[in-house]
Amino acid sequence: MVSAIGLRVYKIGAHPRRDATPLPLVDKKSGIDVPSYIASFVNQNKTQNKKDSAERSWYFEKMEETKPGCCRGYIHYGTFGFESNFVDGKTKAKKYKRSVTDVEEIPLYFEFWTSNDNRTALAAFQSFQGRSCINILFSDIQEDFEKKTNNILTFKKLLPSDSRGSVYNTAPVKNIKLIKRNAGNDITDTYIETDGTSLVDFEISISAKRKSSLGALSDVYSRFKKSEESALIYDGVEFSEAYAEVRVGNKLRKIGLFGAHGDAGVIDLTGQVKRGINGHPTFDSMKNETKSILDSIYKSIYGAKR
Incomplete structure (x- = not known):
């Protein structure tokens, strides 16, 4: 962000x-x-x-x-x-x-x-x-x-990724986005053929249908594996940044789960x-x-x- x-x-x-x-x-x-x-x-x-x-x-x-x-x-x-x-x-x-x-x-x-x-x-x-x-x-x-x-x-x-007691734990998640910056062809070639030398930002976005959610933030977060490098692992890919759109109060807000520049816990306004x-x-x-x-x-x- x-x-x-x-x-x-x-x-x-x-x-x-x-x-x-x-x-x-x-x-x-x-x-x-x-x-x-x-x-x-x-x-x-x-x-x-x-x-x-x-x-x-x-x-x-x-x-x-x-x-x-x-x-x-x-x-x-x-x-x-x-x-x-x-x-x-x-x-x-x-x-x-x-x-x-x-x-x-x-x-x-x-x-x-x-x-x-x-x-x-x-x-x-x-x-x-x-x-x-x-x-x-x-x-x-x-x-x-x-x-x-x-x-x-x-x-x-x-932090939204705190253990039990986090103020965000029960917040319903509408969308979660995972980002791997400067991804190589070993990842991108699974989806699209590249020239083998270009680096791209690889993103996955998962959204809930209208009037539904992906579950409570603590439950959604626990479904991902964590690596020793403080990254989330999804479908075998390590993502270095993750953001969730959750309901805080009466509004949907984008919150950093972790990432560069201390983005964990940052609410995007x-x-x-x-x-x-x-x-x-x-x-x-x-x-x-x-x-x-x-x-x-x-x-x-x-x-x-x-």
């Missing part, structure tokens, strides 16, 4: 530095207050954080906040460190030469949410055309949290969100889609509305 608008959802937790036993999000004994910490971290990072070694930068733009630990807005993610030319796509005229120190920033939607009883905290982060700032953000927030509390802050990606004239998803459309997804996830965990 390199060109997609994606959303990754994480469950936030905490545990002592040398003990993996989970701690409450608000724990007087250990001095932990995760919701208040998140609010403070967002407020303290509203100006550009430059990482020269990674040639990356980021900062928060908070748009809305309902209470500590519940806020949404944009993470402005920047790249720098190389020259490039900006050319008018219509006239082909060169408009600007980007220097090594110029930072190209894109807005990526984010949301932190904590339940009223402080039992659950979730986070959602947007990706744009395969670009995401979660690695650099997680590194900074986890380092800061450990320094201030002497405890570890965790972000567990909610490309066809769901409205884009502004700047080419990026509008804030309201990202907010509405994220709310629907988080509501559905919370309900699947606790059987109640968020």
Whole structure:
């Protein structure tokens, strides 16, 4: 889903530095207050954080906040460190030469949410055309949290291929697509004769008929064999990427089962969100889609509305 608008959802937790036993999000004994910490971290990072070694930068733009630990807005993610030319796509005229120190920033939607009883905290982060700032953000927030509390802050990606208890396990599957990129003639010649030297992207799509499904996601996933290279094996072919279209809440959504660029667990919102004239998803459309997804996830965990 390199060109997609994606959303990754994480469950936030905490545990002592040398003990993996989970701690409450608000724990007087250990001095932990995760919701208040998140609010403070967002407020303290509203100006550009430059990482020269990674040639990356980021900062928060908070748009809305309902209470500590519940806020949404944009993470402005920047790249720098190389020259490039900006050319008018219509006239082909060169408009600007980007220097090594110029930072190209894109807005990526984010949301932190904590339940009223402080039992659950979730986070959602947007990706744009395969670009995401979660690695650099997680590194900074986890380092800061450990320094201030002497405890570890965790972000567990909610994966559709998790074992029992996954929030996606019971979701009905309408379609599953398996992809093997750069497949050779040993595979393609079974279906179509090639010149023996060309590489192609080989895809298999399996769809359910109208008003039916292929079964629950956990059942569908278990029908495939897994290889040691983290690929799915179907009909003797190893596929390096897999996506499923499942019902999450009241909508069908495309979710990565696994693949390149950390696509596992990424919910594809490309066809769901409205884009502004700047080419990026509008804030309201990202907010509405994220709310629907988080509501559905919370309900699947606790059987109640968020």
